[in-house]
Amino acid sequence: MAKVHVTTSVNGEETEYLCEPHETLLDVLRNNLQLTGTKEGCGSGDCGACSVTVDGRLTCSCLVLAVEAEGREIGTIEGVGDKEKLSVIQQKFLEHAALQCGICTPGLIVSTQAMLKDNPTPTEEDVRYYLAGNLCRCTGYDKIVRAVMDAAETLPSERGA
Amino acid sequence: MSEAQDYKYIGQRTIRPDGFDKVTGRASYGADLSLPGMIWGKTLRSPHAHARITRLDTSKAEAMPGVLAVAVHSDFAAVSDEAIQAGEGSANLIDLASNILAKNKVLYHGHAVAAVAAKTEALAEQALALIEVEYEVLPPVMTALAAMAADAPVLHDDMFTTGLEETPDKASNIANRVEFKIGDVEAGFAEADVIVEGTYKTPTCHQGYIEPHACTVRYDEDGQSMIWCCTQGHFDVRTSTAKLLGMELSKLKVVASEIGGGFGGKTTVYQEPVALILSKKSGRPVKMVMDRDEVQLATGPTSASHNWVKIGARKDGTITAMQGKFIYEAGAFKGSPVMMGCMTAFTPYEVPNLYAEGFDVVVNKPKVAAYRAPGAPQGEFAAEMAVNELAAKLGMDPIELRLKNAAKEGTQTIYGPKFKRVGLVECLEAARDSEHYKAALAENQGRGVASGFWFNVGGQSSVVINMNPDGTGTIVEGSPDIGGSRASMQMMAAEELGIPLEKLKPIVADTEMLAYSQGTGGSRTTFATGMAVIEAAQDVVRQLKERAAALWNVTAEQVDYADGVAYNTAGEDKMTCAEICSKADRTGGQITGRGNINARGAGPSFAVHICDLEVDPETGKTDVIRYTAIQDAGKAIHPSYVEGQLQGGAVQGIGWALNEEYVYSPEGKLENMGFLDYRIPVASDLPMIDTVVIEVPNAFHPFGVRGVGESGIIPPLAAVGTAAANAIGTHVTELPLSPPRVLKLVQEKG
Amino acid sequence: MAVADYKAPSTVSEAVSLLASAQMKAKVMAGGTDLIIQSKSQTAEPLLVVDLKRIxxxxxxxxxxxxxxxxxxxxxxxxxxxxxxxxxxxxxxxxxxxxxxxxxxxxxxxxxxxxxxxxxxxxxxxxxxxxxxxxxxxxxxxxxxxxxxxxxxxxxxxxxxxxxxxxxxxxRPAPGTADAYLRFIPRTEMDIAVAGAGVSVTLDADGTCTAARVGIGAVAPTAMLVPAAAAALVGTKLDDTALEAAAKAASEASNPITDRRGTVEFRRHVVGVLVKRAAKIAQSRAQG
The missing domain is CATH 3.30.465.10 (Uridine Diphospho-n-acetylenolpyruvylglucosamine Reductase; domain 3)
Structure with missing residues (x-):
């Protein structure tokens, strides 16, 4: 089977890779590009650990074929925050102890960033439903929801600065 | 101890030291390591629940281009019939080997039969299809009661029930019988004015960690080998794997990756020894990562159970006797946690007459693994439901009934010791006095309360603190950090050393860098490994004093040390920890503190939960509308992570009570693999989980720590069960309370 | 199936001709959230994926x-x-x-x-x-x-x-028309429907239902139109009697199975409840 050449953008950087037609974007991010921050929990779109954005839209990278990424813009956890400091969302997850084992954390942070872009002032119910596709088995979600709400409250003042 | 101590770090909500890596995606988990030349291993699994393997031919798979090795059961070195420490209990080596690669019978749907290593994951998968297996399918035995029937098909024809007065000569699915008692229950029931009894059932549930089991291993030609894996106990992975493969411990390095949840389920080995066989045969590093279906099929779960409980009490609420018969499924091989069920079920109560009998029964399901307070939730569910029935029958408030009979200092436990100081009464009082308990309920809503008890354990922990010339240090521990324990180690060490938190970096060492440490489980890490950290820090302080004494030309006894500074009591001199470290080369070399302990004196942690539940009487759908978890932590080193343990335990328990269960076909095939149909709670299912952390210190720990990981999963089963019963106005005896079951309860009530 | 080839045409006609000329089993993909999971199944049968998202x-x-x-x-x-x-x-x-x-x-x-x-x-x-x-x-x-x-x-x-x-x-719905859809799942999210009901009602000026359509899902091999349930609503003011009759008609029309998501009895019952509740929501929307 001939491999397919794909040119895409990952976290704003032009990226090329060769992939098999059956490989998912998750496979290629982790195995070809060594971007292992995106996690695989189920491989069927049920846990959200592999959450990424494709052209700005949140999706599970296990449900995207790697060949589809041609010409798209992919955003992963490695693109959140910058060299100097963590993003507000990342910081709030730490302050609120919104992680225990941390395996769901990259996916949750990518999802939270996508949510706050669309809805900067979510209610608790908004947060819980938006993030329902990001399973966490450790925390019972309480501290995650608090961290996200706090990040939402903090972000406008940061932006306004 | 209980008077407020002035701590600098203990009790603060610090930022965890491993947090940065975890919010940036840099932390390396089980599946995140790749090695040069690495190939991929995959496992062939049984489609049958119970069958004899009549033919197994791997030759076509071995001949396939790209395939570099195949492993089957006979690749294990001749393993002896020996029990080894595995997980939170012991495991028999022959059983362990037969579980990770079936010997001559497959005993559950998904039982591993063979494994293949190939150049790519896809090739390995294709090769599995070339392995020829012929099965003689046998009738499956899917519940403990069916397995105990006189004419039941027998899983192991060499298993004879132990724990009976006479060992039988007929093979049985009942592996073992245990019994615990104090007093005379018959006499106790004779004294009773009121008696309740009932049979309570719980389903097979999975730990549900999000990270699948994964490892990358390398076996070198010189016999040195390495396993990188996600585990709660890498030293135990070393023990098990070395025994299975006939290796010396020093030849096998096990590195604990970051771990994406375990809850007891990552305390044993599945793929690691197989991957090492494949690596040895192929001469290449091998990576094996389970998919979600495999996790569900062949790892975990916890025991389904069938428990009968009887309680007698006087009219004033004094319980006179409690009795139970607990039947737990072990899965395919002996070793359910039924003994723990017997030891915990009645332990929140001070009752003179207790009797608990337990049966460990094999069935055609995966071999159970520890799951948070292993064995306790099932038995305590039965006991707590019955206690709530008793309260209703007596017309007493369920918390008042519990307070009247609560275990406390001096209470004789069914399993031997008398309690030292424990915090159950404080938890119950906090529940009774809470706003939640007083809040009104609306139509179709019900409230339930339940207690939970877990022993907590100590055990062996090894810790080294290496001080650097600039006064910073590395805390080297051997307990994989599953929920933030590095933060508490850092805080305890900083408190002892009197130096800023950020001067100390805690790491989890591999098995070559440190002496044996038991795994993370049983709520032991903050307690036992914490004690080892404190001991190591105290060892550093002792040496700091000696070094300062040497520099000042006084005796070590003449040096005081406080808040990171050494003082010469014979003069005016003082020196900081950093200054002493910087001169260590002049006083005998660098400073290392050691704390190798086998901790005793773990303090039990009691929990009390309150659940409000609403039932939709037309559909049977339930909604947890308010929840409070109260627990005695002894001392909360890091309050946020203590609360997190309470909340996480509560929500796992809620899942167990409401929607989680293994669904099998009549042929014994698992029908709900995957997170779509194995329904763990999602964010929108839940309210905030309120917590109350009680601190009744454990006198055996320098800071009073008890351990908080386990107890929180116990009360939800009966708190949710009772809330549902009260919302409907009926009795609940079986979990999960999935909508069809709840609707049936509503309809039967009419 | 295993994805062996991938094409992303830019017109529907091009996609149709790709399907017509395919040398292996071919499937079209929109979002792929079902197809990609199905393609990971055990058999290695090669599959051509024709992606429609570039059209x-x-x-x-x-x-x-x-x-x-x-x-x-x-x-x-x-x-x-x-x-x-x-x-x-x-x-x-x-x-x-x-x-x-x-x-x-x-x-x-x-x-x-x-x-x-x-x-x-x-x-x-x-x-x-x-x-x-x-x-x-x-x-x-x-x-x-x-x-x-x-x-x-x-x-x-x-x-x-x-x-x-x-x-x-x-x-476009006639004036006075509105629809509603409800499903039943054990959790609040992330489940597949155990039963579903879509209802559209048209009300006249005094609130009498003049037309209705009722579709039900997850209770038969295919989602189905239930004319009897609609008939129970038409000519009424969607009072309790009419709603109960529609619910009963939907339950009777259903032909569910017992599986890991629900039982025959449960699905039969719940689909009726959903029809009733969806009809009420549609009614309140139609009344604006």
Missing amino acids: ETMKDYQLTDEGLSLGPAMCCAEFTALEDVKAVYPGLTEAAYLIGSTQVQGRASVGGNLCNSSPAADTIPALIANGAQCVIEGPDGDRTVPVEDFVTGVGKNCLAANEILKRIVIP
Whole structure:
């Protein structure tokens, strides 16, 4: 089977890779590009650990074929925050102890960033439903929801600065 | 101890030291390591629940281009019939080997039969299809009661029930019988004015960690080998794997990756020894990562159970006797946690007459693994439901009934010791006095309360603190950090050393860098490994004093040390920890503190939960509308992570009570693999989980720590069960309370 | 199946000819949230995936006086954000919103949900309630099929191997009409429907129901139109007696199975409850 050449953008950087037609974007991010921050929990779109954005839209990278990424813009956890400091969302997850084992954390942070872009002032119910596709088995979600709400409250003042 | 101590770090909500890596995606988990030349291993699994393997031919798979090795059961070195420490209990080596690669019978749907290593994951998968297996399918035995029937098909024809007065000569699915008692229950029931009894059932549930089991291993030609894996106990992975493969411990390095949840389920080995066989045969590093279906099929779960409980009490609420018969499924091989069920079920109560009998029964399901307070939730569910029935029958408030009979200092436990100081009464009082308990309920809503008890354990922990010339240090521990324990180690060490938190970096060492440490489980890490950290820090302080004494030309006894500074009591001199470290080369070399302990004196942690539940009487759908978890932590080193343990335990328990269960076909095939149909709670299912952390210190720990990981999963089963019963106005005896079951309860009530 | 080849044509005709000339089993992909999981199944049968997401007309929509014409591959996240569509077909928007998680919404589409043809597909009862038509393009041109006839069995539909669903057309509801969709799942999210009901009602000035359509899902091999349930509503003011009669008709029309998601008795009962509740929501919407 001939491999397919794909040119895409990952976290704003032009990226090329060769992939098999059956490989998912998750496979290629982790195995070809060594971007292992995106996690695989189920491989069927049920846990959200592999959450990424494709052209700005949140999706599970296990449900995207790697060949589809041609010409798209992919955003992963490695693109959140910058060299100097963590993003507000990342910081709030730490302050609120919104992680225990941390395996769901990259996916949750990518999802939270996508949510706050669309809805900067979510209610608790908004947060819980938006993030329902990001399973966490450790925390019972309480501290995650608090961290996200706090990040939402903090972000406008940061932006306004 | 209980008077407020002035701590600098203990009790603060610090930022965890491993947090940065975890919010940036840099932390390396089980599946995140790749090695040069690495190939991929995959496992062939049984489609049958119970069958004899009549033919197994791997030759076509071995001949396939790209395939570099195949492993089957006979690749294990001749393993002896020996029990080894595995997980939170012991495991028999022959059983362990037969579980990770079936010997001559497959005993559950998904039982591993063979494994293949190939150049790519896809090739390995294709090769599995070339392995020829012929099965003689046998009738499956899917519940403990069916397995105990006189004419039941027998899983192991060499298993004879132990724990009976006479060992039988007929093979049985009942592996073992245990019994615990104090007093005379018959006499106790004779004294009773009121008696309740009932049979309570719980389903097979999975730990549900999000990270699948994964490892990358390398076996070198010189016999040195390495396993990188996600585990709660890498030293135990070393023990098990070395025994299975006939290796010396020093030849096998096990590195604990970051771990994406375990809850007891990552305390044993599945793929690691197989991957090492494949690596040895192929001469290449091998990576094996389970998919979600495999996790569900062949790892975990916890025991389904069938428990009968009887309680007698006087009219004033004094319980006179409690009795139970607990039947737990072990899965395919002996070793359910039924003994723990017997030891915990009645332990929140001070009752003179207790009797608990337990049966460990094999069935055609995966071999159970520890799951948070292993064995306790099932038995305590039965006991707590019955206690709530008793309260209703007596017309007493369920918390008042519990307070009247609560275990406390001096209470004789069914399993031997008398309690030292424990915090159950404080938890119950906090529940009774809470706003939640007083809040009104609306139509179709019900409230339930339940207690939970877990022993907590100590055990062996090894810790080294290496001080650097600039006064910073590395805390080297051997307990994989599953929920933030590095933060508490850092805080305890900083408190002892009197130096800023950020001067100390805690790491989890591999098995070559440190002496044996038991795994993370049983709520032991903050307690036992914490004690080892404190001991190591105290060892550093002792040496700091000696070094300062040497520099000042006084005796070590003449040096005081406080808040990171050494003082010469014979003069005016003082020196900081950093200054002493910087001169260590002049006083005998660098400073290392050691704390190798086998901790005793773990303090039990009691929990009390309150659940409000609403039932939709037309559909049977339930909604947890308010929840409070109260627990005695002894001392909360890091309050946020203590609360997190309470909340996480509560929500796992809620899942167990409401929607989680293994669904099998009549042929014994698992029908709900995957997170779509194995329904763990999602964010929108839940309210905030309120917590109350009680601190009744454990006198055996320098800071009073008890351990908080386990107890929180116990009360939800009966708190949710009772809330549902009260919302409907009926009795609940079986979990999960999935909508069809709840609707049936509503309809039967009419 | 294992994906062995991938093509992303830019027109529907090109996609049709790719299907017609395929040398292996071929499937079209919209969001891929079902197809990619199915393609990971054990058999190694090679599969050509024809991705429709690079075809602009597969992802656009027009809402006119005639009604809605929807590109079937528009993702649910985009579809459910269309306020103008939601104002006219709130029940359909709700149904699309219920498909999977936020992440799945970013990929899954109404057309994909329909073509996957699961008995439990959320949008199908809502499309049935709205009288949707499927426009299909094949080598010999276009044909149109009512949505209730599109799905022919569990995972099966009337598309030939070389045909593509290119448009979903929904008539504009008569004045006084509104729809609603409800499903039952054990959790609040992340489950597949155990039962579903889409209801559309038309009310006259005094609140009498003059027309209704009832579609039910997850309670038979295919989602189905239940004329008897609609008949129980027409001519009434959707009082309790009428609602109970509609519920009973839906339960009786259902033909469910017992599986890991629910039992026959449970599904039969709950689908009636959902019809009743959806009808009430549609009623209150119609009364505006």
